[in-house]
Amino acid sequence: MQLWQDYHTPTSVEEAIQHLSSYAGNSRIIAGGTDLLIDLQFNHEGPMLDALIDVTAIPEMTRLTEENGWCTVGGAVTHTNIVKSALIESKATCLVESCGVVGGPQVRNVGTLGGNVAHALPAGDGTTSLVALDAEAEVAWGDGRREWLPLVQLFKGPGVSALDSSRDLLVVFRFKLCGDGEATAFKRIMRPQGVALPVLGCAVWVKLDESKQNYTAARICIGPIASVPARASEVELALYGQPANDDTLEKAVKIAHETLHPRTSKYRATAEYRDHMIETLLRQALPLAVKRAQTGVAQAEGVGMG
Amino acid sequence: MSELRLTINGVHHTLDVPQSRTLAEVLRYDLGLTGTKIGCNEAECGICTVHVNGTPINSCIYPAFRAQGKTIVTIEGLAAQDESGEHLHPVQEAFINHCAVQCGFCTPGLMMTATALLNENPNPDDKDIKVALKDTYCRCTGYTSVIAAIKSAGSVIRGEGALPVNDPPIDEPMNVIGHSEKVQDIVERVTGRAKYTDDYVFDGMLFARTLRSRYPHARILSIDTSAAKAFPGVQAVLTAADVPGENLHGLVHFDWPVLCGDKVRYMGDAVAIIAADTQEIADKALALILVEYEPLGVVADPVYARTPEAPVLHEGREGGNLLKHIKVRHGDMEKGFAESDVIIERTYHTPTTEHAFLEPECAIGIPAGYDAEHEKLTIYVGSQIPYQDRNQIARAMNLPDEAVRVRGTLIGGGFGGKEDIAGQIHVSMLAEVTQRPVKMLYTRQESLLFHPKRHATVIRIKTGAKNDGTLMAVEAELYGDGGAYASLSDKVMTRATTHATGPYNVPNAKIDCYAMYTNNPPSGAFRGFGVTQSAFAVEQNMDLIAEAIGMDAVEFRLKNAQKVGVTTGTGQLLRESVGLIETIEKVDADMRANGHFQWGWREGDMAYGWGIACAYKNTGLGGGAPDKSDAEVEAFEDGSVEVRSSSADMGQGLVAVLAQCAAEELGLPYNHVRVLLSDTDLTPNGGPTTASRQTFMSGNAVRLAAANLRDALKTVVSEEFDYPPDRLRFEEGLVRANGSSMSFGEAVKLAKKQGISTRILHEYWGPKTQPLGTGGDMHFAFSYATQAALCSVDLNTGVVSVEKIISATDIGRAINPLLLQGQIEGGIIMAMGNCLTESYIVENGVPWSTLLSRYKMPSIKHTPQIISHLVEHRSSEGPYGAKGVGEIPSINTSPAIANAIYNAVGVRVFNIPVDQDALLRAMRKGETEVYAAWHDVK
Numbered sequence A: 001m002q003l004w005q006d007y008h009t010p011t012s013v014e015e016a017i018q019h020l021s022s023y024a025g026n027s028r029i030i031a032g033g034t035d036l037l038i039d040l041q042f043n044h045e046g047p048m049l050d051a052l053i054d055v056t057a058i059p060e061m062t063r064l065t066e067e068n069g070w071c072t073v074g075g076a077v078t079h080t081n082i083v084k085s086a087l088i089e090s091k092a093t094c095l096v097e098s099c100g101v102v103g104g105p106q107v108r109n110v111g112t113l114g115g116n117v118a119h120a121l122p123a124g125d126g127t128t129s130l131v132a133l134d135a136e137a138e139v140a141w142g143d144g145r146r147e148w149l150p151l152v153q154l155f156k157g158p159g160v161s162a163l164d165s166s167r168d169l170l171v172v173f174r175f176k177l178c179g180d181g182e183a184t185a186f187k188r189i190m191r192p193q194g195v196a197l198p199v200l201g202c203a204v205w206v207k208l209d210e211s212k213q214n215y216t217a218a219r220i221c222i223g224p225i226a227s228v229p230a231r232a233s234e235v236e237l238a239l240y241g242q243p244a245n246d247d248t249l250e251k252a253v254k255i256a257h258e259t260l261h262p263r264t265s266k267y268r269a270t271a272e273y274r275d276h277m278i279e280t281l282l283r284q285a286l287p288l289a290v291k292r293a294q295t296g297v298a299q300a301e302g303v304g305m306g
Numbered sequence B: 001m002s003e004l005r006l007t008i009n010g011v012h013h014t015l016d017v018p019q020s021r022t023l024a025e026v027l028r029y030d031l032g033l034t035g036t037k038i039g040c041n042e043a044e045c046g047i048c049t050v051h052v053n054g055t056p057i058n059s060c061i062y063p064a065f066r067a068q069g070k071t072i073v074t075i076e077g078l079a080a081q082d083e084s085g086e087h088l089h090p091v092q093e094a095f096i097n098h099c100a101v102q103c104g105f106c107t108p109g110l111m112m113t114a115t116a117l118l119n120e121n122p123n124p125d126d127k128d129i130k131v132a133l134k135d136t137y138c139r140c141t142g143y144t145s146v147i148a149a150i151k152s153a154g155s156v157i158r159g160e161g162a163l164p165v166n167d168p169p170i171d172e173p174m175n176v177i178g179h180s181e182k183v184q185d186i187v188e189r190v191t192g193r194a195k196y197t198d199d200y201v202f203d204g205m206l207f208a209r210t211l212r213s214r215y216p217h218a219r220i221l222s223i224d225t226s227a228a229k230a231f232p233g234v235q236a237v238l239t240a241a242d243v244p245g246e247n248l249h250g251l252v253h254f255d256w257p258v259l260c261g262d263k264v265r266y267m268g269d270a271v272a273i274i275a276a277d278t279q280e281i282a283d284k285a286l287a288l289i290l291v292e293y294e295p296l297g298v299v300a301d302p303v304y305a306r307t308p309e310a311p312v313l314h315e316g317r318e319g320g321n322l323l324k325h326i327k328v329r330h331g332d333m334e335k336g337f338a339e340s341d342v343i344i345e346r347t348y349h350t351p352t353t354e355h356a357f358l359e360p361e362c363a364i365g366i367p368a369g370y371d372a373e374h375e376k377l378t379i380y381v382g383s384q385i386p387y388q389d390r391n392q393i394a395r396a397m398n399l400p401d402e403a404v405r406v407r408g409t410l411i412g413g414g415f416g417g418k419e420d421i422a423g424q425i426h427v428s429m430l431a432e433v434t435q436r437p438v439k440m441l442y443t444r445q446e447s448l449l450f451h452p453k454r455h456a457t458v459i460r461i462k463t464g465a466k467n468d469g470t471l472m473a474v475e476a477e478l479y480g481d482g483g484a485y486a487s488l489s490d491k492v493m494t495r496a497t498t499h500a501t502g503p504y505n506v507p508n509a510k511i512d513c514y515a516m517y518t519n520n521p522p523s524g525a526f527r528g529f530g531v532t533q534s535a536f537a538v539e540q541n542m543d544l545i546a547e548a549i550g551m552d553a554v555e556f557r558l559k560n561a562q563k564v565g566v567t568t569g570t571g572q573l574l575r576e577s578v579g580l581i582e583t584i585e586k587v588d589a590d591m592r593a594n595g596h597f598q599w600g601w602r603e604g605d606m607a608y609g610w611g612i613a614c615a616y617k618n619t620g621l622g623g624g625a626p627d628k629s630d631a632e633v634e635a636f637e638d639g640s641v642e643v644r645s646s647s648a649d650m651g652q653g654l655v656a657v658l659a660q661c662a663a664e665e666l667g668l669p670y671n672h673v674r675v676l677l678s679d680t681d682l683t684p685n686g687g688p689t690t691a692s693r694q695t696f697m698s699g700n701a702v703r704l705a706a707a708n709l710r711d712a713l714k715t716v717v718s719e720e721f722d723y724p725p726d727r728l729r730f731e732e733g734l735v736r737a738n739g740s741s742m743s744f745g746e747a748v749k750l751a752k753k754q755g756i757s758t759r760i761l762h763e764y765w766g767p768k769t770q771p772l773g774t775g776g777d778m779h780f781a782f783s784y785a786t787q788a789a790l791c792s793v794d795l796n797t798g799v800v801s802v803e804k805i806i807s808a809t810d811i812g813r814a815i816n817p818l819l820l821q822g823q824i825e826g827g828i829i830m831a832m833g834n835c836l837t838e839s840y841i842v843e844n845g846v847p848w849s850t851l852l853s854r855y856k857m858p859s860i861k862h863t864p865q866i867i868s869h870l871v872e873h874r875s876s877e878g879p880y881g882a883k884g885v886g887e888i889p890s891i892n893t894s895p896a897i898a899n900a901i902y903n904a905v906g907v908r909v910f911n912i913p914v915d916q917d918a919l920l921r922a923m924r925k926g927e928t929e930v931y932a933a934w935h936d937v938k
């Protein structure tokens, strides 16, 4: 089935935006195509696209760099390249753990972080970790503006992004790498049937005090709970200033049960099961992140075992 | 059109192609590099994998112009070529040696993914291999041999030599029988040269598409094809009115319209067909056909189908929606239950499942007289029943059978799903109307929608036993969802019914089965043929009874196991070849080998359990159906032999088995025999490739044809040497008398000189069987199997994993041990899918499982350790004692897993696929029975 007409491979963001605007809404950005080409074939009955604008040859978007404790990841960096980055593995481990379970190697070799975020699922694996990392995204709007936005502002609803990928471009992400006493972890629950999306995913970032015995801050993203990826702020608050021990974990679990209200989704999970899984995930991810923060050693778990 | 520069397998190409191409399309259709296969177009199956600049990617979703200027390696580029010829890559060699290739359709993908892994890491362990191949699927092998092959290839690449092949030990190997010979075209299958239907291209070929129903049940009010006909590039648009002959086809009952004219009965129903100059034009024109429907009430499940208020699918049909009521009556039920100390009654549900053979259906029709090669209307198709295809095509085309030629191509997996007509009649019609070759390739999504599946069943079963463990009675009621058309429902559900006592001595039985019409996709043959479903119920009831009387599950089975002298529930006295007890003992010994055996235990957050289940499965059609297979064997003066048979090799290795039978009889080296399969003009009718029958039936036909040929040659050579014919020996390609000998080829020459034909046809009739209900031998042989599954259940998530399967299978005689082991491993993994991952979901007649991404079959990451034992209780009538093996491994894995789950966590699952969600909730609540499956999460 013919899905598009022209194929462009611009080498700069400006050129990409120009192409998009010249097709006036009837072209789309393609990164890995692992969501887009399947959607185009099977989910939309609309007319064929005039063009695909390939963003994977734009140097700015395929770079992964570190500067002043910040990491910048181009929107078109593949899951494979994230997984291979020793920097991200040691200082933003959750991102390697989440990108490492997306699909199989062939999908990770082309699928990108930008595509994962732009697809705007409430539990895209890469997205969940970026939220816990408190990432920001640089957007090149179709009108030529460039703007940094907190990642969470990009999501409008399930599968609905603030970006219009027939006009706007997600250029890069940036987030602060973990310093001393900080660490992250990502875990997810899958089922062997049905679509390859998590029953529930959970990324945590923790910061311990100098003694490394108490939390000073935490960020937790568990999804899907709401229609967009979101932080579990009540649970985060329950950790602030508390000792990093089992008692605190129990309290966090209790508050999670009280404040997070997952829903039943057809052929994926019942609300009741997801509620159990919130607990299972917190019990796995929090202590793991704490241990990493305490030891300063973080090795990604579960990569490739999605 | 734009310029695309690619370096493919070391060759520079500059192409002028549309920018809308995917890389897979450029490779396959623009460059003819058809080794790269398309299985889904969804980035799910991985079989389209090629390397771009060294990185493995799915070429089906890779835009070709992204590859501009890049270097690509495909399966065709794996082997090295030099003056001395072709040198296979170590991965190719290893896949051949370890028998990691069955149908071969996935093989290019598996090998490209594997070589990418080995390029990075020539010493991968199991986990590395599972990570690398996680999303590269194979439906045939069960992956065990694939893992072994990749490790061996790595070892060769590292310079450490090939690893030994796990060739199972067998009893009394003969000269050729009992050896793991390779199928004749194995090199083609590992190099990408093997041709499946979509790989054929003919001059002037058109491309076809089918318009399918918009409703599960509706009356067709009008069809307007004018806009589609007027669309440029469209050559024909046909509807029911254009069917030249009978508009109804079918395998047992003729109830399935070639094209629906008045009514549609499921979403896969064909309403119109189009042939156009290109696939794209056909796609576009399809949308222009206007059909007006009047939707009717939907019959969504078989129990409802039997109620008086249910709409009738086939109006005017006697019996309404009841396709068949099947009955087993044996002994005295009242007495049986009265004498039982324990009675267990439960209801089980099994889902509709999908074959998911990796090659979607494809057929090519060529009009009569198109060219010298095609004097008749010719259909190229990978079919399990070529002669019945021919008959169904002829009926619909209003032609005599002989005016149609069906030429079998390689089959990329079948498992029962390529027995019914798919596009064969449609391409015949379009080819004759347009007078051009026409190809109809189904998309994966169309395949999922259209073809008959495994019957969903509801099975209530009541089992009675004495406290000493003697089984007394089984009463069962089965409902089978036959879907919109009969297909093989009648036969499949009969098998489910007759096997519902399990492979045990059950003195009293009353079993009723209702095969029903519904508005779901039709159900038909699927490996296990109904017995997979009934065994799920039977074998769990067995464990429930054993537990209730406090007897070990193995001891209970041993006590009741069928053996020679037992009479089955259908009144058949078993006189020979009942190896069940030995299979139980072999599995039991392995399971308890570590000394401190427990059925279940816990380690931290994990619970473990063993479960056991037995199975039996008939070989051959049985039930009074005349079972016949013809084969021809011809010897040539160069000493070679050709075997001809219309029977299907869909990866199970039948070509090897048939060649082995001929070589054994004629004392020839295996590679002197070639096999020509499935051409209705050149090969005699081997009957359907179904019911685990071909090794037995066509194996016998070839064996006897070869024996007759040998006898004919004996007469000639005996005169020449003046030596008694019965003392001549055919061995090592020679005919030996005392002291003198001549080559086989010389013997053929001699015979021909004397006008004696060296081409022998044998019509083999299987032993006579009796219809159900008449007593006597309903089947001429049964295979037996026992499996033990070791499962883990994660107490925090409910996730079930199969850690290990021990199996023992009585197949009578291992003609080709490695191929046999491949059938067993593949069958086990497929059955694991049946229990744990697969359910074809239909919502009120509308399929939800319309994408491969919504239908998960087991991947390599699910592959447990598999230990399989072969048990050989010879069947006196089978070739060299062999019985069938195709289906038996797919029967008892599901109940073994279910029993293991119970033994691990104390919760029994009555519905599959197992829902970890419901399982965990039950565990947390202390419940012991779960009646919800995955598809019940809503």
Ligand SMILES: Cc1cc2nc3c(=O)[nH]c(=O)nc-3n(C[C@H](O)[C@H](O)[C@H](O)COP(=O)(O)OP(=O)(O)OC[C@H]3O[C@@H](n4cnc5c(N)ncnc54)[C@H](O)[C@@H]3O)c2cc1C
Residues within 6 Å of the ligand: A028, A029, A030, A031, A032, A033, A034, A035, A036, A037, A055, A075, A076, A101, A102, A103, A104, A107, A110, A111, A112, A113, A114, A115, A116, A117, A118, A119, A123, A124, A125, A126, A163, A164, A165, A166, A168, A169, A170, A171, A196, A197, A198, A306, B042, B043, B044, B135
């Ligand atoms: C077999 C399989 C398994 C999968 N498993 C998982 C999984 O486990 N977890 C998971 O989260 N996902 C999974 N996915 C989904 C998918 O692979 C990921 O979401 C992936 O990250 C998408 O990236 P992509 O580059 O392929 O996006 P594309 O398909 O190229 O793009 C997706 C959408 O985003 C837009 N877009 C892409 N890049 C940009 C950009 N830079 N700026 C603006 N818009 C953009 C596109 O126009 C399109 O609308 C799976 C997919 C497949 C096929």
Ligand code: FES
Residues within 6 Å of the ligand: B037, B038, B039, B040, B041, B042, B043, B044, B045, B046, B047, B048, B049, B058, B059, B060, B061
């Ligand atoms: S993944 Fe490409 S055909 Fe299936």
Ligand code: FES
Residues within 6 Å of the ligand: B100, B101, B102, B103, B104, B105, B106, B107, B137, B138, B139, B140, B141, B358, B412, B413, B651
């Ligand atoms: S051999 Fe793998 S799908 Fe058939």
